Amino acid sequence: MPRTTEKNKILLNARIFLPLIITFSFLFLGWGYIGHRIINYNTIFSALPKMPFFETWADLLAAHASDADYRKSSDPTEGPKHYIDIDNYAEFISTGTIPQNYDSLVAKHGLTFVIAQGTLPWAILNTTDSLQAAFARNDMNKAMLFAADLGHYIADAHMPLHITKNFNGQYSGQNGVHSRYETNLIGQFQNQIIYDGDSLKYIDNLPDYIFNMLYDNYFYVDSVLYADAAAKTFAGNNVDGVYYNKLWEISKNYTIDLFKKASYKLACVIYTAWINAGGSRAGITKNKNNLLSGFSLAQNYPNPFNPSTMISYKLPIGTVTTLKVFNILGKEVTTLVDEYKASGDYEMALDAEALPSGVYFYQLIAGDYLSTKKMILLK
Numbered sequence: 001m002p003r004t005t006e007k008n009k010i011l012l013n014a015r016i017f018l019p020l021i022i023t024f025s026f027l028f029l030g031w032g033y034i035g036h037r038i039i040n041y042n043t044i045f046s047a048l049p050k051m052p053f054f055e056t057w058a059d060l061l062a063a064h065a066s067d068a069d070y071r072k073s074s075d076p077t078e079g080p081k082h083y084i085d086i087d088n089y090a091e092f093i094s095t096g097t098i099p100q101n102y103d104s105l106v107a108k109h110g111l112t113f114v115i116a117q118g119t120l121p122w123a124i125l126n127t128t129d130s131l132q133a134a135f136a137r138n139d140m141n142k143a144m145l146f147a148a149d150l151g152h153y154i155a156d157a158h159m160p161l162h163i164t165k166n167f168n169g170q171y172s173g174q175n176g177v178h179s180r181y182e183t184n185l186i187g188q189f190q191n192q193i194i195y196d197g198d199s200l201k202y203i204d205n206l207p208d209y210i211f212n213m214l215y216d217n218y219f220y221v222d223s224v225l226y227a228d229a230a231a232k233t234f235a236g237n238n239v240d241g242v243y244y245n246k247l248w249e250i251s252k253n254y255t256i257d258l259f260k261k262a263s264y265k266l267a268c269v270i271y272t273a274w275i276n277a278g279g280s281r282a283g284i285t286k287n288k289n290n291l292l293s294g295f296s297l298a299q300n301y302p303n304p305f306n307p308s309t310m311i312s313y314k315l316p317i318g319t320v321t322t323l324k325v326f327n328i329l330g331k332e333v334t335t336l337v338d339e340y341k342a343s344g345d346y347e348m349a350l351d352a353e354a355l356p357s358g359v360y361f362y363q364l365i366a367g368d369y370l371s372t373k374k375m376i377l378l379k
Contacts, residue, residue, distance in 0.1 A: 032183035034190050036065035037329055039262045040151040045197030045374065046267035051274060055370050057144055062330050064148035080115050081123035082156045085165040086214060088117050096215060100207045120162065121210050124153045128206060128273050135277030151266045157213050158262035160220040169225060177228045180238060180247070189248045190328060191358030194376055195260040203272040213265060220254055227251040295369040300350070300362065304376040307353040311336070311362055318342040319367040325350065328359045341366070352377050
């Protein structure tokens, strides 16, 4: 059944069609569980040092990265927030843009049509407003949850198949490309999705920023469909390792770039909401004092490394100390230190002979101090 027809029926009678919208919504899971965790966590590389609370936020943003997807099973209004079939709008086809004002768009096309095409850009704008309000009242826990949702929606805006009516290749004879690209491929090659952050920028015009994000990323719709078709031709199927290796070879560069831009733009949107809410009032004093108190965690060296590297840290006072290593999904892979340590300078060796190549994070907790850094294992 065509996507728009299905959604229109759901919207006309949500009570009767609730089971359908639940099933329908789970077709659109952004970058999948793994991709959303990576994008949300990697905001830390742009957020620090300007937003020191990210020392404790990054892990939480990753842990809550898919909350918005989970809500689809109980909230029939959630599904449309995750996509926009922007090429179903005639004005987009003719001009490359659509009206940014939601009420104006509804007045022109009707509420049923607009919701049926998805409301992703307005979900981003509304969630940013909620985030700013939470910052303004210094409710950092609520702000973190809004930021996690914001990360999910911005990640969806960087998944090209979330911004086209041909979301599953159904119009190009490529049914199933959605899950092949966003979930299966990312799951297999997650350890190769390695990128850093960039300097934070304040966003003067948030609506322009969000809509331009969609217009820019729509460019990759054809790229994803081409990669899928070429990989299938090469492998003779679209299910085995030969297909996925070829799909990754063709799409790797722009896929990693989309991940990087999603993390960076999420950090900039959070930063803008934080500044608009008053910036320094947003609960950072404790972290700032910690950062200035003499505790430190150095960047590992060498980095990248194979198979061993050194991690140094400094304690100005004696305290219970833990130093742990996590993979990119936040799963602990080893504990290097877990004991009381006297004040002093310390250096620990990490032997990663048994670990696969990829991005890892090491985290020092010493009393109230917490610091996390990234390292790359290349074999």
